[in-house]
Amino acid sequence: MPMLADPSVKYEPYTPLQLPDRQWPAKVNRSPPIWLSTDLRDGNQALANPMTVAQKLVFFDTLVKCGFKEIEVAYPAASDTDFNFVRQLIEEGRIPDDVWIQVLTPAREDLIKRTVDAVAGCKRAIIHMYNATSCLFRTVVFRNSKEETVKLAVKHTEIVRKLTEECTAKHGTVFRYEYSPETFSQTEPAFALEVCEAVKAAWGKAGLGDERIIFNLPATVEIGPPNHYADLIENFCRNISEREKIIISLHPHNDRGTGIAAAELGMLAGADRVEGCLFGNGERTGNVDLVNLALNLYTQGIHPKVDFSDIQAVIDVVTACNDLPIHPRHPYAGELVFTAFSGSHQDAIKKGFEMQRVRHEQAAREGKPQYWEMPYLPIDPADLGCTYEAVIRVNAQSGKGGISYLIQQHLGLDMPRKMQISFYQVVQDIADREAREMTVEDITTAFRKTYHFGGSAYEGRLVLKSFKISSEPAASGEAADERRQFDGTLSVDGNLRVIRGDGNGPLSAFLDALRTHLDINLALREYTEHTIDKHQDAQAASFVELVPQSEDIKDTRRSTQSWWGVGVDADIAASGLRALLSAANNAIGDRPLPELKLSVGFNARSGQADIATAILNSLRLELPRRLQASFFEVVQRSTRDTGGEISYEDLVKLFRETYSYEEGRFAVKNFKLEHLDASGRAKLSGSFIINGKDVVLEGEGNGPLSAAVEAVNRGLDGRVSIREYVEHSIGEGSDVKAASYVEVLYEGPGGNPKWPMWGVAVDNDITASGLKAVLAATRAVDKADEAARKAASAQ
Numbered sequence: 113m114p115m116l117a118d119p120s121v122k123y124e125p126y127t128p129l130q131l132p133d134r135q136w137p138a139k140v141n142r143s144p145p146i147w148l149s150t151d152l153r154d155g156n157q158a159l160a161n162p163m164t165v166a167q168k169l170v171f172f173d174t175l176v177k178c179g180f181k182e183i184e185v186a187y188p189a190a191s192d193t194d195f196n197f198v199r200q201l202i203e204e205g206r207i208p209d210d211v212w213i214q215v216l217t218p219a220r221e222d223l224i225k226r227t228v229d230a231v232a233g234c235k236r237a238i239i240h241m242y243n244a245t246s247c248l249f250r251t252v253v254f255r256n257s258k259e260e261t262v263k264l265a266v267k268h269t270e271i272v273r274k275l276t277e278e279c280t281a282k283h284g285t286v287f288r289y290e291y292s293p294e295t296f297s298q299t300e301p302a303f304a305l306e307v308c309e310a311v312k313a314a315w316g317k318a319g320l321g322d323e324r325i326i327f328n329l330p331a332t333v334e335i336g337p338p339n340h341y342a343d344l345i346e347n348f349c350r351n352i353s354e355r356e357k358i359i360i361s362l363h364p365h366n367d368r369g370t371g372i373a374a375a376e377l378g379m380l381a382g383a384d385r386v387e388g389c390l391f392g393n394g395e396r397t398g399n400v401d402l403v404n405l406a407l408n409l410y411t412q413g414i415h416p417k418v419d420f421s422d423i424q425a426v427i428d429v430v431t432a433c434n435d436l437p438i439h440p441r442h443p444y445a446g447e448l449v450f451t452a453f454s455g456s457h458q459d460a461i462k463k464g465f466e467m468q469r470v471r472h473e474q475a476a477r478e479g480k481p482q483y484w485e486m487p488y489l490p491i492d493p494a495d496l497g498c499t500y501e502a503v504i505r506v507n508a509q510s511g512k513g514g515i516s517y518l519i520q521q522h523l524g525l526d527m528p529r530k531m532q533i534s535f536y537q538v539v540q541d542i543a544d545r546e547a548r549e550m551t552v553e554d555i556t557t558a559f560r561k562t563y564h565f566g567g568s569a570y571e572g573r574l575v576l577k578s579f580k581i582s583s584e585p586a587a588s589g590e591a592a593d594e595r596r597q598f599d600g601t602l603s604v605d606g607n608l609r610v611i612r613g614d615g616n617g618p619l620s621a622f623l624d625a626l627r628t629h630l631d632i633n634l635a636l637r638e639y640t641e642h643t644i645d646k647h648q649d650a651q652a653a654s655f656v657e658l659v660p661q662s663e664d665i666k667d668t669r670r671s672t673q674s675w676w677g678v679g680v681d682a683d684i685a686a687s688g689l690r691a692l693l694s695a696a697n698n699a700i701g702d703r704p705l706p707e708l709k710l711s712v713g714f715n716a717r718s719g720q721a722d723i724a725t726a727i728l729n730s731l732r733l734e735l736p737r738r739l740q741a742s743f744f745e746v747v748q749r750s751t752r753d754t755g756g757e758i759s760y761e762d763l764v765k766l767f768r769e770t771y772s773y774e775e776g777r778f779a780v781k782n783f784k785l786e787h788l789d790a791s792g793r794a795k796l797s798g799s800f801i802i803n804g805k806d807v808v809l810e811g812e813g814n815g816p817l818s819a820a821v822e823a824v825n826r827g828l829d830g831r832v833s834i835r836e837y838v839e840h841s842i843g844e845g846s847d848v849k850a851a852s853y854v855e856v857l858y859e860g861p862g863g864n865p866k867w868p869m870w871g872v873a874v875d876n877d878i879t880a881s882g883l884k885a886v887l888a889a890t891r892a893v894d895k896a897d898e899a900a901r902k903a904a905s906a907q
């Protein structure tokens with residue numbers, strides 16, 4: 113059957129109440145009502161499979177834990193399960209002293225008796241009796257006149273009074289009485305008042321405080337808008353006698369989807385109490401949702417006096433007991449309610465969090481309240497025990513704001529705006545291609561892969577192994593404006609390469625090194641940095657944008673093509689270099705990089721760094737820059753006859769010979785180092801092999817190396833002194849060795865000139881490696897003396 117063209121022939125509208133001086137619209141709620149949870153009664157009776165006793169017990173405990181002080185636990189006359197459940201609560205002492213249990217009964221003597229029997233012995237109980245009062249129910253269900261309807265209510269109120277008084281006398285149970293004119297919102301307002309006045313009179317002992325009688329005014333079926341319900345409530349409150357002896361209770365259902373509004377307006381209209389169910393379970397469309405109502409108050413800064421700090425735990429119990437899911441869009445409790453998928457929402461939330469942090473810091477300094485003011489989020493998920501995990505979820509509708517928020521939350525990186533746009537494109541492409549939501553893991557993994565960030569699994573073709581930044585005064589003599597030198601070792605497609613470059617700062621020196629050695633021509637367009645953690649082990653995060661290097665600086669600036677990179681390191685310079693390499697990795701893509709070929713002759717294609725690369729790859733020695741220069745000259749001299757070409761093998765042989773490296777001609781047999789005083793002064797004694805001969809040495813100095821120099825000097829005509837000492841480790845873990853490089857200056861007996869000589873050694877022991885390097889550095893003292901003699905005789 114189609115919908116009617118004119119539904120007025122079938123459906124009658126509600127009859128508005130004439131209440132021109134209604135007060136409720138101008139009122140504001142400033143305190144929570146008395147809550148009654150009827151989950152275990154109205155909620156339970158609406159379930160296809162009513163709860164078991166075990167489920168009811170868990171639910172009851174949860175309600176108590178949430179802070180409900182009035183709980184309708186059963187319709188005891190309905191079934192043994194309900195009756196027994198009430199008995200169990202009482203007999204097992206499960207009801208806290210400050211909690212009233214409530215039980216519902218119809219206006220039938222036998223059933224009232226069973227109901228009172230159910231609560232006998234409990235400390236405090238509310239007997240709740242109902243009979244429908246509307247015209248429809250009078251005529252259709254009860255076939256009663258108005259008079260008979262009043263009589264039914266009066267007679268059974270008297271029965272309730274009699275039976276409860278007997279019970280109090282016998283068991284000490286304290287009773288309160290609640291009466292519901294069921295279908296109140298469909299009942300003629302004057303008749304509802306008439307019935308309730310009669311019930312109050314029949315009860316005869318309504319008093320103040322805990323003696324107040326409860327008139328529960330249900331919208332058994334929601335038949336009109338919430339303002340109509342509010343009018344009915346205000347009218348009842350204004351016209352019932354002895355208002356102070358009455359608790360006016362609301363019991364909205366949600367047939368029109370306005371149960372919450374009805375309850376809120378009903379409270380404005382004067383009600384003191386609200387009956388409902390958690391998450392709105394209940395007959396048909398449900399009872400009013402108490403979680404929703406309570407949290408609405410909370411977001412107005414009013415504590416509802418019930419607690420949902422761990423809302424998920426409550427959801428778990430309620431869904432398990434009701435065997436009903438909670439809608440994902442359910443206010444406060446739905447799984448999607450703290451989630452934004454769409455770009456503009458995410459952007460606003462991200463900005464909101466950033467701004468709020470600043471605002472709260474300032475408010476804390478000034479001792480002012482730190483208000484929650486967040487675009488699209490009326491409540492802080494944390495107050496309900498939820499995390500911010502779900503706040504931003506990413507799909508093809510999402511924008512850069514949300515994605516960068518997740519990166520910030522999960523990796524601690526605050527990307528610059530342009531990088532956000534760039535990474536957004538990456539994520540967008542994946543989301544579009546795969547047509548699915550992107551999880552946080554998808555996004556962080558995409559980030560790591562894109563920027564080669566976060567460990568060896570994400571390394572690119574270029575990996576920074578080690579580096580040194582040094583400074584030298586600018587050639588122009590502007591002492592303040594020092595230039596920087598970059599010396600580093602990169603792994604390039606798995607092979608180690610020594611590269612070096614100069615520039616105005618570490619980044620430009622590194623770019624120069626990439627250009628010189630690997631033909632990677634890039635220029636820096638943007639650089640930003642921030643600290644990740646304000647604690648002791650703070651790290652620096654750097655972000656770099658590179659563009660193709662062009663002859664014309666304007667072109668470089670305007671380039672539409674650019675690559676972003678990110679680096680994190682405890683050292684700020686290292687974090688910048690890592691960021692630069694991350695961007696460079698993106699820039700090179702999979703284009704081939706120039707291979708290392710050695711040609712050191714007149715038209716040298718290889719430089720010092722290439723020679724150092726070869727030594728690094730073959731002997732794992734990271735030659736210091738000045739040793740690179742020195743050895744480069746040696747190589748050039750020795751390749752004069754081959755036009756500057758030299759094979760790897762010969763190069764390594766030449767290195768070994770030149771520095772007597774690992775040939776056994778310089779060794780430490782044993783040594784003793786005595787510390788002479790607190791300043792570190794030491795005495796060295798021991799047996800060594802120098803130039804293949806056993807020698808016993810002894811000397812003192814400021815440390816082991818200077819003691820070794822002093823010992824060596826005792827046997828020389830001239831004097832050696834140390835000019836440079838560098839060391840590094842080789843290998844890892846228990847296999848680690850120390851490599852030492854010593855440059856000494858030898859001054860012969862005749863004075864100047866001073867001869868620079870390098871020694872290189874490796875040993876498991878770092879002191880022994882340094883000592884060996886010192887000894888090896890002095891291997892050519894004889895040659896130096898001879899050269900000095902020749903020079904003197906030539907003059």
Ligand SMILES: CC(=O)SCCNC(=O)CCNC(=O)[C@H](O)C(C)(C)COP(=O)(O)OP(=O)(O)OC[C@H]1O[C@@H](n2cnc3c(N)ncnc32)[C@H](O)[C@@H]1OP(=O)(O)O
Nearest residue numbers: 154157187189190191218219220242243244253254294332
């Ligand atoms: C709006 C609400 O939520 S009201 C609460 C509704 N909850 C429940 O009904 C759940 C528990 N109910 C039950 O287990 C059963 O209905 C019982 C045990 C109470 C009564 O069962 P039965 O005696 O078989 O009666 P039945 O269920 O058919 O109820 C209909 C009868 O009760 C009468 N009745 C209905 N409501 C009331 C009332 N509040 N007071 C007195 N009688 C009533 C009807 O007029 C009808 O009487 P009739 O048989 O003389 O025509």
Ligand SMILES: CC(C)C(=O)C(=O)O
Nearest residue numbers: 242292294295330332
């Ligand atoms: C018994 C009454 C209060 C009821 O449940 C209703 O009217 O919905």
